[in-house]
Amino acid sequence: MALVKQVMIELWGRSNAYNVQKPLWLLAELGIDFKQHDIGSRAGDLETPEFLKLNPQARIPVLKHGAAVVWESNSILRYLATIFAASALYPDDALQRSQVERWMDWELASLQPAFIDLFWGYYRTPPALRDAAAIDRAQRQCRLHFAALDRQLRAQPFVAGDFFSLADIACGVCLFRYFNMGLAVEEPSQVMRWYRQLSQRRGFRHTIMQPFAELEGRSEF
Numbered sequence: 001m002a003l004v005k006q007v008m009i010e011l012w013g014r015s016n017a018y019n020v021q022k023p024l025w026l027l028a029e030l031g032i033d034f035k036q037h038d039i040g041s042r043a044g045d046l047e048t049p050e051f052l053k054l055n056p057q058a059r060i061p062v063l064k065h066g067a068a069v070v071w072e073s074n075s076i077l078r079y080l081a082t083i084f085a086a087s088a089l090y091p092d093d094a095l096q097r098s099q100v101e102r103w104m105d106w107e108l109a110s111l112q113p114a115f116i117d118l119f120w121g122y123y124r125t126p127p128a129l130r131d132a133a134a135i136d137r138a139q140r141q142c143r144l145h146f147a148a149l150d151r152q153l154r155a156q157p158f159v160a161g162d163f164f165s166l167a168d169i170a171c172g173v174c175l176f177r178y179f180n181m182g183l184a185v186e187e188p189s190q191v192m193r194w195y196r197q198l199s200q201r202r203g204f205r206h207t208i209m210q211p212f213a214e215l216e217g218r219s220e221f
């Protein structure tokens, strides 16, 4: 563990990118130093031969830990929690782990696509170009997903149980933007309670609760 900690961590990706914010938040939670390469902000950034060697998908985030390279944001979360023995966030017990993982999978497969449709369709599209029907559809999808999350949070303080975990990071990364992008959205009571709890965490405030106005009406990365 001590040796593992000495190996340099590098993270590729701009701090205002949704999926980059996940490892940024976890690294803050774990108090791990790392070097960030702020890319993804300029056209062509992710298509260089050097970057494509790291991630053939031409997407951020990418993490490098010594010789190990990991891409896909939720895989990076699992890798970091495993390497840094953060079993409180990513339990060893098979069932508890599956509770964390199923919500991480759900975030990638269901919540994120709906949220991204809404964020891009509304916030990142200049008003004159917005498609009201598509925004409405994305908003309805988000409402359904947040209702499901709300039901889950009725029974327990955090997404996967009584403990803060990788599932809270994956599912919680969109909250600040969802509630602050200027759209009237429903505020399910348990999601709001959970959001207030997350807002008390330094890592959440420093990485997620950050101004994002530079993305408004900007249809390029």
Ligand SMILES: N[C@@H](CCC(=O)N[C@@H](CS)C(=O)NCC(=O)O)C(=O)O
Pocket (backbone or CB within 6 Å): 017, 018, 019, 020, 039, 040, 041, 045, 046, 058, 059, 060, 061, 071, 072, 073, 074, 221
């Ligand atoms: N499923 C991938 C999605 C990666 C992805 O789409 N990343 C976006 C940022 S959130 C990206 O690379 N955008 C291009 C850019 O920012 O230049 C993951 O979770 O890592």
